[in-house]
Amino acid sequence: xxxxxxxxxxxFTQIFRDKAMLPILFVLPVVQLLVLSHAAVFEVNGLRIAVxxxxxxxxxxxxxxxxxANTYFEVVEGVQNEAxxxxxxxxxxxxxxxxxxxxxGVVHVRIDAVDGYTAGIADAYIRQVVASVWPxxxxxxxxxxxxxxxxxxxxxxxxxxxxxxxxxxITMLGxxxxxxxxxxxxxxxTMDQLDVTPITRAHFILxxxxxxxxxxxxxFGIGLTVAWxxxxxxxxxxxxxxxxxxxxxxxxxxxxxxxxxSVSDTQHQAMLVAWxxxxxxxxxxxxxxxxxxxxxxxxxxxxxxxxxxxxxxVRRVMLAGAGWADxxxxxxxxxxxxxxxxxxxxxxxxx
Amino acid sequence: xxxxxTHHLTKRFGGFTAVDDLTFSVRAGExxxxxxxxxxxxxTAMKMLTGLAAPTSGDATVAGRSIRDHAVSVKKxxxxxxxxxxxxxxxxxxxxxxxxxxxxxxxxxxxADRIARFETTYHMSGRMHTRVKELPLGIKQNVAFGTxxxxxxxxxxxxxxxxxxxxxxxxxxxxxxxxxxxxGTTLFVTTHYMDEAEYCDRIGMMVDGKLxxxxxxxxxxxxxxxxxxxxxxxxxxxxxxx
Numbered sequence: 165x166x167x168x169x170x171x172x173x174x175x176f177t178q179i180f181r182d183k184a185m186l187p188i189l190f191v192l193p194v195v196q197l198l199v200l201s202h203a204a205v206f207e208v209n210g211l212r213i214a215v216x217x218x219x220x221x222x223x224x225x226x227x228x229x230x231x232x233a234n235t236y237f238e239v240v241e242g243v244q245n246e247a248x249x250x251x252x253x254x255x256x257x258x259x260x261x262x263x264x265x266x267x268x269g270v271v272h273v274r275i276d277a278v279d280g281y282t283a284g285i286a287d288a289y290i291r292q293v294v295a296s297v298w299p300x301x302x303x304x305x306x307x308x309x310x311x312x313x314x315x316x317x318x319x320x321x322x323x324x325x326x327x328x329x330x331x332x333x334i335t336m337l338g339x340x341x342x343x344x345x346x347x348x349x350x351x352x353x354t355m356d357q358l359d360v361t362p363i364t365r366a367h368f369i370l371x372x373x374x375x376x377x378x379x380x381x382x383x384f385g386i387g388l389t390v391a392w393x394x395x396x397x398x399x400x401x402x403x404x405x406x407x408x409x410x411x412x413x414x415x416x417x418x419x420x421x422x423x424x425x426s427v428s429d430t431q432h433q434a435m436l437v438a439w440x441x442x443x444x445x446x447x448x449x450x451x452x453x454x455x456x457x458x459x460x461x462x463x464x465x466x467x468x469x470x471x472x473x474x475x476x477x478v479r480r481v482m483l484a485g486a487g488w489a490d491x492x493x494x495x496x497x498x499x500x501x502x503x504x505x506x507x508x509x510x511x512x513x514x515x
Numbered sequence: 516x517x518x519x520x521t522h523h524l525t526k527r528f529g530g531f532t533a534v535d536d537l538t539f540s541v542r543a544g545e546x547x548x549x550x551x552x553x554x555x556x557x558x559t560a561m562k563m564l565t566g567l568a569a570p571t572s573g574d575a576t577v578a579g580r581s582i583r584d585h586a587v588s589v590k591k592x593x594x595x596x597x598x599x600x601x602x603x604x605x606x607x608x609x610x611x612x613x614x615x616x617x618x619x620x621x622x623x624x625x626x627a628d629r630i631a632r633f634e635t636t637y638h639m640s641g642r643m644h645t646r647v648k649e650l651p652l653g654i655k656q657n658v659a660f661g662t663x664x665x666x667x668x669x670x671x672x673x674x675x676x677x678x679x680x681x682x683x684x685x686x687x688x689x690x691x692x693x694x695x696x697x698x699g700t701t702l703f704v705t706t707h708y709m710d711e712a713e714y715c716d717r718i719g720m721m722v723d724g725k726l727x728x729x730x731x732x733x734x735x736x737x738x739x740x741x742x743x744x745x746x747x748x749x750x751x752x753x754x755x756x757x
Contacts, residue, residue, distance in 0.1 A: 170617030174606065181605055357601035360565045360672075361618050362590045 167363060171371030179345075179375055188341075189379065193333050193387040198394065200332075201325045211236055211286050214243035214252055216263045223298070224264045227271070230297045231262065236289050249274065259286050269298075326397050327478040328451045330387040331413075334380045335445070335471055338414050339438050342376045342421030347434040350425075365513060373418050380414040381407065400485035406478065409491065412498050413474045419505030426512045445471040470501040518543040518670050518701035519564060523573035526559050533559040535724035536573070541717075543669070546692060546702045548715030548732075552752050555721040557705050558674070564703070565672050566590050578669040591619065594663035598675040601659070604648035608639060608658055611647060612665060619666035633661045653684035660691065670701040677708065689714045709744040718744075720751050727751055 179185055215228045231237050240258050243249050249261045253276050263272040271294055277283035349355040358368065384407070391397040399406060420441065428434035448455070448462065449471040455463060466472050477494045480486040488495075519541040526534040534556045541547045551557045562568040564577055566586040575582045578592035602611045612633060616626045634640050637657045647655060656676065663671050673692075677685045689711060696702050696716075704715065712718055713732050720728040720735075728735060728751055735747050 166620065167618050170614055173617075174603070174610070174614040177610060178603065178605055352601075352604070353597070353599035354601045354603060356567065356597060356599075357595065359567050360590060360593065360595040361615070362587055362620065363618050364587070367618075 167367050168370060171363070171367060172374060175371055175375045179379070188337070189383060190386065192337075193383055194390050196333055197326060197329055197387060197390050200329050201322045201395070209236060210238050211260065211282075211289065212238050212240050212258045213260045213262055213286075213290070214240045214249065214258045216243045216245075216249060216261060218266045219264045220266075223269075227262075227264065227294065227297045230293050234289075234293055237293075259283075260290060262290060271298075322395055323397055323483060324479065326391045326395060327482045328449075328475045330384060330391070331449075331471065331475045331478055332446065332451070333387055334384050334410065334414060335417050335474075336442065337383055338376055338380050338417035339421045339424070339442060340435070341379075342372060342418050343424040343428070343434040343438050344431050345376070346372055346422065346425035347428050347431050351430055365510070369422065369510070369513070373415075373422070376418055376421075377411070377414050380417070381410060384410045397482070399482040401481035401487055405481050405486070405488055405491060408488075409474070409477055409481075409495060409498065412495065412502060413470065416470050416498060416501035416505050419502060419509050422509035423505055423512060426509055445469050448472060449475050451475060470498060473497050473501075516543050517541060517576075518545075519547075519575065519577050519703065521564075521573065521575040524560065524563060524570050524575050525572045526556075526563060526568065527571045532724050534563070534570075537726055538573075539719060539726055539729055541670075541701060541703060543701050544696060544699045545716040546696045546704060546714065548712045548718045549703060549705045549721070550712060550718060550748060551705075551721030555752075556724040557721050560721070561672055561674060561703070561705065565593060565595055591666070592669045594666070594668035594671040596659050596663040596671065596673045596676050598678040602647045602655065602662060605646060607644045607646050608650075609643045611658070612662060615662050616665045621666060629665050629667075633665065637661050652680055653687075656680060656684070656688060657691070660688070664695065664700070668700070670703060671695075673702060673704045675705055675707065677706065677711065685711065709748055712744045712748075720748070722752055722754070 213231060215231055217224045217228055228239075232239050240252065243252055243258070243261055249263065252258045253261060253274060256276065256278075258276070259282065260273060260275040263274070265272065273287070273290055275283045275286050275290075349358065363371075388399070388403075388406070421438065424434050424438045424441070428437055448458070448466045448469050450466070451471075455466045455472060458466065473494055477486075477491050477498075480491060480494075484490075517540040521537050521539055524534060524537040525532065537560060549557055549561070559568065563570050563582065564575055566582060566589055570583065577589045580589050580592070582589055603614070606614070609630065612630050613626065616629060621629065630643075634643060639658070642650070642654075647658065650658065660671075660673075660676070663673075677688055680688070685708070692702055692704070693714060704711075706712065715732060717729065717731050718735060719726055728747075730738070732744055732747075736742065736744065739747050739750055741747055741750065
């Protein structure tokens with residue numbers, strides 16, 4: 165224990181002496197939460213549409229007014245013929261052109277589908293507006309089944325994104341910093357010096373993991389504070405569940421960092437390996453696209469992704485108010501990851 | 516009494532034999548110079564003696580304990596200083612001393628006492644809180660040596676300790692080594708500088724994984740019929756025998 169104490173004093177001194185460290189700890193969570201949660205928003209706002217009214221009846225004007233009054237749309241002027249309609253679409257000046265032909269009582273809609281996601285949303289919104297003004301106009305599929313959204317009634321993407329970004333923060337911190345730190349000892353040659361001392365492998369690993377484990381938890385706390393102070397997002401579920409599971413999750417992330425360091429000789433290599441793994445984990449985590457919409461093989465692979473499990477868990481706790489009993493199965497999975505990666509790292513450490 | 520004894524110590528990497536059936540001993544309190552061209556097996560032999568690598572066959576006793584069976588207790592009794600001055604550059608002199616002293620299990624009182632003694636021995640007062648990276652190379656070398664001695668090891672291994680240092684600083688450093696050996700510490704030194712070999716009590720010369728000569732510098736020169744250690748080295752490395 166005494167040896168470990170000296171190792172921890174040395175590690176903390178070095179970590180906080182590193183000029184990059186304090187910005188990483190305090191600026192990174194704020195910037196990531198602010199930028200990502202605003203940028204990675206899936207709600208489609210400000211759809212630009214042109215309304216080309218050939219009918220010029222009271223009915224058609226009512227429809228045009230409904231588009232102008234709707235805050236989701238921004239009506240662009242100047243489309244009064246076929247050529248202009250096509251040009252505006254092609255140049256991306258409008259997302260859609262709504263054309264009302266003379267006397268037919270129907271609406272022709274052309275949508276820019278370069279971005280399929282936005283196109284789908286635009287289509288749905290336009291149908292809703294048309295259906296509210298001209299109930300029978302577009303046919304039977306304009307009937308809207310009213311549903312109630314639970315947990316996030318306003319479908320606010322920030323409430324969904326913030327927990328996921330918290331998870332990304334501690335994942336990146338844990339994996340990168342621990343991997344780089346250990347490889348650095350090898351790179352500057354102090355690893356040999358440590359090897360000739362009575363420090364055992366267990367001392368060395370604990371001495372490296374404990375600081376980043378505590379720092380990761382601290383960062384998680386800072387992130388939660390920012391979420392509350394800036395977005396007014398407060399966890400619906402109990403904080404001990406969040407911190408308890410974060411502690412467990414960090415163990416598996418640090419195990420990953422440890423393993424990366426054991427297969428790398430330089431910090432550059434460690435960075436590349438860690439970056440490659442994290443990109444795969446993050447893309448397959450359900451952060452940007454739901455896991456349920458992936459192809460079957462990808463869904464199976466995603467089950468091996470701790471980032472996916474933990475984002476899911478944190479969302480359950482923060483939004484749906486899940487407690488220990490609800491997250492127990494996921495906790496079991498996280499424990500398996502923690503044990504598996506740390507064992508792998510232990511086994512492949514070449515010292 | 517012998518500080519180091521090796522018995523048929525051998526290390527193979529696949530088909531390559533880096534250290535071939537090494538049997539010799541180093542007396543307690545002597546400065547033992549371990550010479551050889553690059554790739555002669557010096558580093559590998561030293562790695563086995565310091566517990567960094569396990570022998571393929573054979574064994575060695577270091578500070579009275581087998582390196583095969585008691586690697587950890589051997590590590591407590593030895594010090595190590597490499598040419599890379601493996602101190603933490605971002606820590607101060609005192610922080611380095613506390614760390615290395617602490618991991619060798621020194622208690623707080625002993626540690627404080629040894630650090631105070633280090634400060635006077637190496638004339639470091641006023642520099643104890645300086646970060647190691649800000650020290651001149653010669654001073655760093657002293658600090659590394661002092662750090663390796665902090666837990667009062669029986670044997671200190673020095674792997675090319677004076678690489679890249681000017682002749683005056685090297686001479687001063689060797690003065691320190693001679694003093695330390697006079698106090699009874701065994702010093703096992705590898706070097707490429709033949710003027711340094713003259714300071715050693717005895718010289719072991721490695722060629723292709725084998726120990727081809729083992730004697731005092733004076734007797735080596737005499738037997739080989741040459742005037743300088745340089746000539747001894749060249750003659751032995753080219754395949755002559757002592």
